[in-house]
Amino acid sequence: MTSTSEASTGSSWEELVTTALLGTDRRTPPGSVPGRDAPVALLDAAAVETVRRRAGIRPVRAAARPEPVAPDRRPPLPPAATRRLATMLADRPGTGGGRRGAAPDLMELLPQWLALANAYGYAAPPQALPALLDAARGRTDLRPAALTFAGTRALWLARLNTDWRFALRAVPGGGAALPGPDEPERVQRLWQEGLFAERVALLTAIRARDAASARELLASTWPTERAEDRLMFLDTLRTGLGARDEPFLETALADRSRNVRATAAELLSALPDSALAGRMAKRATTCVAVDHTAGAPTLVVEAPHECDPGMERDGVLPKAPSGRGERSWWLGQLVEAAPLGAWSRRFGGRTPEEIVALPVADDWRGELHGAWCRAAVRQRNPGWSRALLGAPSTPEAGGPGAVSLAERAKLLAMLEDGERAGWVAGFIATHGLSEAFQLLGVCAVPWAPPLGRAVVDALNIARDAGSYPWSFSGVMGLAERCLDPVEVVRLEPLTATPEDAEDSAPGAGGYWAEAFQRLTTTLRLRATMQGELAPPP
Amino acid sequence: MTQQGVRWTAEQVLALAPDATSRKAGSKLGAAGPWSEAGTSDEGTVWGLCRGSGSKPYQTVIDVADSTGPAYKCSCPSRKFPCKHALGLLLLWAGGDAAVPPGQAPDWAEQWLAGRRSRAAERTTRTDAASGATSADPEAARRRAERRADRITAGATELEQRLTDLLRGGLAAAEQAGYGLWEETAARMVDAQAPGLAARVRELGAIPGSGPGWPVRLLEECALLHLLDRGWLRREQLPDGLAATVRSRVGLPGSPDGPPVRDRWLALAQYDTSDSRLTTRRIWLHGAESGRTALLLSYGAAGRAPELSLPVGLAFEAEVSAYPGAGQLRAALGERFTAPEPTALRPPGLTSAEAAARYGEALRDDPWLDAYPVTLARVLPIPDGDSWQLADADSDLALPITPAARSRPGLWRLVALSGGTPVTVFGECGHRGFTPLTAWAEGTEETSVAAGQAAALC
Numbered sequence: 001m002t003s004t005s006e007a008s009t010g011s012s013w014e015e016l017v018t019t020a021l022l023g024t025d026r027r028t029p030p031g032s033v034p035g036r037d038a039p040v041a042l043l044d045a046a047a048v049e050t051v052r053r054r055a056g057i058r059p060v061r062a063a064a065r066p067e068p069v070a071p072d073r074r075p076p077l078p079p080a081a082t083r084r085l086a087t088m089l090a091d092r093p094g095t096g097g098g099r100r101g102a103a104p105d106l107m108e109l110l111p112q113w114l115a116l117a118n119a120y121g122y123a124a125p126p127q128a129l130p131a132l133l134d135a136a137r138g139r140t141d142l143r144p145a146a147l148t149f150a151g152t153r154a155l156w157l158a159r160l161n162t163d164w165r166f167a168l169r170a171v172p173g174g175g176a177a178l179p180g181p182d183e184p185e186r187v188q189r190l191w192q193e194g195l196f197a198e199r200v201a202l203l204t205a206i207r208a209r210d211a212a213s214a215r216e217l218l219a220s221t222w223p224t225e226r227a228e229d230r231l232m233f234l235d236t237l238r239t240g241l242g243a244r245d246e247p248f249l250e251t252a253l254a255d256r257s258r259n260v261r262a263t264a265a266e267l268l269s270a271l272p273d274s275a276l277a278g279r280m281a282k283r284a285t286t287c288v289a290v291d292h293t294a295g296a297p298t299l300v301v302e303a304p305h306e307c308d309p310g311m312e313r314d315g316v317l318p319k320a321p322s323g324r325g326e327r328s329w330w331l332g333q334l335v336e337a338a339p340l341g342a343w344s345r346r347f348g349g350r351t352p353e354e355i356v357a358l359p360v361a362d363d364w365r366g367e368l369h370g371a372w373c374r375a376a377v378r379q380r381n382p383g384w385s386r387a388l389l390g391a392p393s394t395p396e397a398g399g400p401g402a403v404s405l406a407e408r409a410k411l412l413a414m415l416e417d418g419e420r421a422g423w424v425a426g427f428i429a430t431h432g433l434s435e436a437f438q439l440l441g442v443c444a445v446p447w448a449p450p451l452g453r454a455v456v457d458a459l460n461i462a463r464d465a466g467s468y469p470w471s472f473s474g475v476m477g478l479a480e481r482c483l484d485p486v487e488v489v490r491l492e493p494l495t496a497t498p499e500d501a502e503d504s505a506p507g508a509g510g511y512w513a514e515a516f517q518r519l520t521t522t523l524r525l526r527a528t529m530q531g532e533l534a535p536p537p
Numbered sequence: 538m539t540q541q542g543v544r545w546t547a548e549q550v551l552a553l554a555p556d557a558t559s560r561k562a563g564s565k566l567g568a569a570g571p572w573s574e575a576g577t578s579d580e581g582t583v584w585g586l587c588r589g590s591g592s593k594p595y596q597t598v599i600d601v602a603d604s605t606g607p608a609y610k611c612s613c614p615s616r617k618f619p620c621k622h623a624l625g626l627l628l629l630w631a632g633g634d635a636a637v638p639p640g641q642a643p644d645w646a647e648q649w650l651a652g653r654r655s656r657a658a659e660r661t662t663r664t665d666a667a668s669g670a671t672s673a674d675p676e677a678a679r680r681r682a683e684r685r686a687d688r689i690t691a692g693a694t695e696l697e698q699r700l701t702d703l704l705r706g707g708l709a710a711a712e713q714a715g716y717g718l719w720e721e722t723a724a725r726m727v728d729a730q731a732p733g734l735a736a737r738v739r740e741l742g743a744i745p746g747s748g749p750g751w752p753v754r755l756l757e758e759c760a761l762l763h764l765l766d767r768g769w770l771r772r773e774q775l776p777d778g779l780a781a782t783v784r785s786r787v788g789l790p791g792s793p794d795g796p797p798v799r800d801r802w803l804a805l806a807q808y809d810t811s812d813s814r815l816t817t818r819r820i821w822l823h824g825a826e827s828g829r830t831a832l833l834l835s836y837g838a839a840g841r842a843p844e845l846s847l848p849v850g851l852a853f854e855a856e857v858s859a860y861p862g863a864g865q866l867r868a869a870l871g872e873r874f875t876a877p878e879p880t881a882l883r884p885p886g887l888t889s890a891e892a893a894a895r896y897g898e899a900l901r902d903d904p905w906l907d908a909y910p911v912t913l914a915r916v917l918p919i920p921d922g923d924s925w926q927l928a929d930a931d932s933d934l935a936l937p938i939t940p941a942a943r944s945r946p947g948l949w950r951l952v953a954l955s956g957g958t959p960v961t962v963f964g965e966c967g968h969r970g971f972t973p974l975t976a977w978a979e980g981t982e983e984t985s986v987a988a989g990q991a992a993a994l995c
Contacts, residue, residue: 016756017752017753017756020704020707020708020752020755020756020759021707021708021709021752022707022709023704023705023706023707023708023709023710024704024705025705025706025707026707038705039700039701039702039703039704039705040697040701040763042704043700043701043704043759043760043763044763046756046757046759046760046763047760047761047763047764047904049760050756050757050760050761051761051764051900051904053968054896054897054900054967054968055896055897055898055900055901056897057893057896057897057968058890058893059889059890059893059929059934059935059936060926060934060935060936060937061933061934061935062919062926062928062929062932062933062934062935063919063920063921063922063926063928063935064919065917065919065928065957066919066920066957067957068956068957068958069956069957069958080632080633083546083547083548083631083632084547084632086546086547086548087547087551087564087567087628090547090551090560090561090564105565106564106565126953126954126956126978127950127953127954127992128953129949129953130946130949130950130953131946153953153956156956156957157949157952157953160920160952161949497592517571517588521568521571522568524568525568528568528632528635528636531635
């Protein structure tokens with residue numbers, strides 16, 4: 001602040017400070033006699049001046065004001081939910097640690113809370129934004145939902161605080177509004193002159209709204225782009241990929257960069273009617289045939305003997321990773337890129353189930369089924385995914401069969417929510433929980449009733465078997481977040497501490513009771529949170 | 538005393554926590570899961586059973602509306618106060634009727650309450666008797682006071698000597714002398730039973746390392762210390778009010794002697810400062826009828842939260858009595874007549890020029906005052922280079938925000954609340970700038986901000 005009396009008394013104050021710095025032995029204070037009393041005279045004068053300066057304090061001139069934030073038109077969060085949010089954000093991780101006990105982990109519920117708040121379309125309470133931004137800064141997985149909820153006010157804040165700059169980067173065009181479809185000059189200028197991240201954001205935004213003009217924009221500068229940029233730009237074509245992209249992708253097959261060629265080939269193979277898919281179908285189907293000479297029809301495989309330039313041009317990588325045979329490596333890539341529909345035609349109109357059920361000669365089964373799995377995921381084909389998954393209760397489904405758990409999880413993701421949950425429930429009922437974690441991760445939240453019941457039953461069985469609950473802590477944690485809160489009534493009997501059975505681990509019963517208590521507590525809390533977020537009738 | 542419909546907010550509950558660990562543990566227990574038979578009465582009692590690791594649940598009961606602040610009782614073995622169960626139960630209660638419905642207190646809670654009430658009644662009688670006892674020997678008390686005054690006088694005289702020595706040799710030499718000189722002098726002032734002087738001396742020691750402009754700050758503080766010494770040595774010649782201010786600044790304990798003022802008091806702000814030995818809690822109140830601003834101080838030994846806690850933004854009816862001293866805002870909380878409840882009450886707001894003038898006027902009564910509590914109306918926080926200002930929405934004047942407040946997360950809550958539009962801010966305005974403590978959004982229909990919700994910034 002400035003002092004009113006600065007002008008009139010500034011000089012005498014300056015002199016007092018100078019005298020005080022040097023000492024009265026070296027300099028006599030203004031308007032006083034030298035000698036023993038000089039320090040007192042100096043202090044007296046300084047006291048008067050200090051109080052006078054402070055009493056005369058005046059405001060300073062205001063600096064440039066920031067643009068006011070645009071009003072948030074979303075409805076405000078209900079008061080109870082506002083309080084809940086504050087509590088969750090106050091529960092920052094990193095402190096304490098150790099055994100979790102029976103209390104819920106609030107921070108783990110924040111993603112779900114945010115998703116629900118966003119589904120209702122609420123505006124975030126302004127005073128909660130700093131804590132929300134701090135939380136999103138520490139956890140990248142929270143960012144999309146947290147920033148959606150935080151809204152434009154958070155971006156306004158992020159421009160004022162470098163700690164929150166991530167918010168501007170995370171939102172496409174958060175730094176500066178992206179040009180709209182009615183501003184072709186601005187689009188061109190940003191595409192020509194923008195930073196790489198801005199150009200990706202621009203291309204992504206245009207692709208989402210008009211696939212063709214994004215492709216045209218990309219084609220206009222394609223030959224001059226750097227190889228790693230071409231790769232990133234090509235990736236944006238995954239959104240709304242269609243037959244009209246084929247000519248462009250065909251030219252990219254001749255690209256100088258091998259990674260660009262491989263990506264173009266992958267995208268083309270996901271278009272079953274593309275010329276590349278046709279070429280791959282031809283190559284792949286010549287390698288596999290039905291042998292009727294044996295008692296039952298059997299698939300016989302004759303893997304390619306060479307990787308010719310045509311194959312290489314269509315994205316087949318000629319060099320196998322160490323430990324893999326070249327011919328099986330080539331076969332796998334051909335089958336993966338061939339449209340799945342080609343196999344029914346090749347094998348006399350058999351359904352995917354019938355094809356998958358055919359025996360395969362000479363140990364080629366794993367290779368062939370693995371490649372079909374990748375093809376089913378790449379081409380997003382539920383029929384083939386279903387066939388390759390098979391019945392969840394078959395003994396093979398649980399063990400290391402032709403299809404790994406990771407591949408199963410990917411195949412499951414191709415199915416409808418209900419079918420997916422039903423399959424995993426069946427899997428858990430047959431094989432228990434030890435292998436189920438990855439599969440549960442792809443199921444829709446909250447879990448469908450049969451799935452939730454299968455998980456709770458399996459946990460109960462694990463408890464009766466006498467093991468410790470932390471062997472299942474991953475599934476427990478998922479259950480806390482994903483189980484439907486209505487299941488809480490079914491869990492109630494499990495929260496009591498049982499007598500330790502003779503053959504069970506010491507104290508396990510108590511730990512299980514605690515784990516189930518935490519599960520029920522968390523489910524109740526989730527139900528409460530949902531209630532708090534529900535808009536008033 | 539009615540308690541109906543009045544529940545605290547989660548922030549207000551968490552402000553009671555003695556430390557961060559308790560906050561965290563308490564907020565985890567603020568869910569319905571482990572609680573059973575929870576309830577609350579019209580008299581402001583909250584109770585519940587919390588399932589812990591043992592077979593018997595803990596019995597937790599809180600008297601929210603006690604006249605000396607919330608009182609807690611929990612059967613858990615924790616030595617934290619309040620324990621996590623009490624915090625959890627209060628959070629649950631803050632959440633609403635569903636988890637903690639109104640009802641009749643169970644026997645175990647009722648027993649504790651009855652015990653408290655009879656003890657409180659006893660205490661009142663005893664205090665009355667005790668005050669009678671003190672006055673029975675005024676002669677001994679007078680002699681004690683005289684002895685202490687003599688020691689302070691010796692201390693002040695010695696301090697004067699040290700200040701004049703310092704000014705004779707020059708402040709530039711003080712930079713080399715380092716902190717030890719001041720620490721030793723502060724210890725001498727503690728011996729002289731003048732804690733007020735000791736604290737000021739200790740602060741002097743930190744100034745030479747405090748960056749550009751330190752000689753000016755050191756001269757200012759030396760001069761004010763000199764003024765205080767002189768005031769003490771000549772206190773007989775001072776007007777009564779100023780003499781009382783000098784006594785309290787030197788560190789003599791006073792007792793509230795003003796007439797009790799009954800009013801509806803809005804809790805404006807509550808914040809703690811602590812050193813290794815002591816936590817000091819400051820609570821600012823605004824009286825609806827009297828228009829007075831009052832400061833309540835409460836202390837806690839290291840690691841313990843001060844006992845008094847008032848939810849910011851809520852108002853309650855109570856009596857407060859002022860401490861002696863001209864212009865002194867410190868007061869003591871007397872009897873409370875109602876529990877804190879939501880209110881639309883706001884202190885009248887000033888412009889930044891009026892706020893600066895208010896501080897200047899307050900210096901007339903107490904020249905040692907660093908800052909004065911004011912409410913600014915229609916101001917907005919704006920960045921000013923590396924620092925921040927609070928600027929009037931309707932003029933081009935602004936108050937700089939104090940360096941200490943700039944580094945606190947509360948500043949960002951204020952900025953977020955404002956969003957570049959005017960807000961009402963309560964805080965302390967002084968020669969180092971403005972420290973924002975509480976803010977209220979203006980709340981228009983087009984913004985989503987709930988009008989009038991107080992946001993604590995400290």
